[in-house]
Amino acid sequence: MQDSQQDLKFMEAAIRLSGEHxxxxxxxxxxxxxxxxxxxxxxxxxxxxxxxxxxxxAEVTAIRNACxxxxxxxxxxxxxxxxxxxxxxxxxxxxxxRVDRIVFAATRHDAAKIGFDDDFxxxxxxxxxxxxxxxxxxxxxxxxxKIFAEWDAxxxxxxY
Amino acid sequence: MQDSQQDLKFMEAAIRLSGEHxxxxxxxxxxxxxxxxxxxxxxxxxxxxxxxxxxxxAEVTAIRNACxxxxxxxxxxxxxxxxxxxxxxxxxxxxxxRVDRIVFAATRHDAAKIGFDDDFxxxxxxxxxxxxxxxxxxxxxxxxxKIFAEWDAxxxxxxY
Numbered sequence: 571m572q573d574s575q576q577d578l579k580f581m582e583a584a585i586r587l588s589g590e591h592x593x594x595x596x597x598x599x600x601x602x603x604x605x606x607x608x609x610x611x612x613x614x615x616x617x618x619x620x621x622x623x624x625x626x627x628a629e630v631t632a633i634r635n636a637c638x639x640x641x642x643x644x645x646x647x648x649x650x651x652x653x654x655x656x657x658x659x660x661x662x663x664x665x666x667x668r669v670d671r672i673v674f675a676a677t678r679h680d681a682a683k684i685g686f687d688d689d690f691x692x693x694x695x696x697x698x699x700x701x702x703x704x705x706x707x708x709x710x711x712x713x714x715x716k717i718f719a720e721w722d723a724x725x726x727x728x729x730y
Numbered sequence: 731m732q733d734s735q736q737d738l739k740f741m742e743a744a745i746r747l748s749g750e751h752x753x754x755x756x757x758x759x760x761x762x763x764x765x766x767x768x769x770x771x772x773x774x775x776x777x778x779x780x781x782x783x784x785x786x787x788a789e790v791t792a793i794r795n796a797c798x799x800x801x802x803x804x805x806x807x808x809x810x811x812x813x814x815x816x817x818x819x820x821x822x823x824x825x826x827x828r829v830d831r832i833v834f835a836a837t838r839h840d841a842a843k844i845g846f847d848d849d850f851x852x853x854x855x856x857x858x859x860x861x862x863x864x865x866x867x868x869x870x871x872x873x874x875x876k877i878f879a880e881w882d883a884x885x886x887x888x889x890y
Binding site: 577578581582585588589592593595597619622623624625630633634637644645653654655659660661662663664665667670671672673674675676677680683684687691694695696704705706708710711713714715718719720721722726728730 | 737738741742745748749752753755757758759778779782783784785790793794797798801802803804805813814815817818819820821822823824825826827828829830831832833834835836837840841843844845847851852854855856863864865866867868869870871873874875877878879880881882884886888889890
């Protein structure tokens with residue numbers, strides 16, 4: 571199967587999840603799959619409202635499931651297919667997991683049109699602290715930096 | 731107790747967690763607490779490498795724990811104290827949870843100095859798709875948007 575046909579097949583799977591689990595009232599209309607070596611190794615769908623977990627977006631859930639399956643905290647060699655452009659939380663999660671590639675269907679603007687904050691969040695994250703909607707302040711940096719120095723000197727640390 | 735003294739006390743708790751759990755080899759040197767009505771309702775610390783979960787940052791963990799405790803997916807009335815400026819994943823998680831306020835100690839630049847990607851991620855998220863380090867492409871938007879339209883028309887949807 572050609573790459574582009576594979577991509578279509580996996581995207582179809584992600585979109586199918588988005589519909590099925592929205593109808594089951596699991597959460598918002600979002601689905602994702604993680605693929606390695608041409609096989610789906612994990613599914614995810616939005617479960618924010620049904621599990622009381624604001625971080626249970628489709629992509630975060632698929633990434634967590636894929637890592638649990640592979641017993642690793644890094645998804646090198648994997649592709650993330652998601653029915654909607656990842657919000658900044660999910661995009662950063664994909665970076666921390668170090669996936670090889672991301673394929674998405676609808677955009678953050680499409681999500682905004684049906685009432686989701688994705689586009690707003692991209693703006694907030696690019697904002698200077700003092701202009702953010704959630705008031706944010708700094709305190710006690712020197713105490714935290716002492717712990718950072720301890721990490722820096724730690725011989726047996728595991729980087730991620 | 732004055733607000734500023736309370737802030738110092740809760741930040742001290744977050745920083746203490748960052749050190750204790752780094753030394754226990756749970757993960758990176760990061761800790762967080764969620765506070766409601768002047769009381770710590772949840773703790774979190776980095777557990778990425780010990781639980782094989784790239785999303786198990788201190789703030790995400792504290793937010794998930796706080797939501798589990800309160801049986802809700804929204805943390806209105808809560809303050810997030812974290813030993814380091816939240817990465818984009820954690821910042822967006824705090825927004826999705828709708829905390830009232832964020833207080834942090836070290837910065838994304840301090841984190842970069844000890845080898846973490848936080849600052850890099852802020853740059854990537856502000857980048858146009860075609861300039862991102864992880865190749866990203868769009869596919870099948872119309873199929874995903876059909877599910878979005880279904881959500882839009884869904885009478886019993888729970889917004890978040």
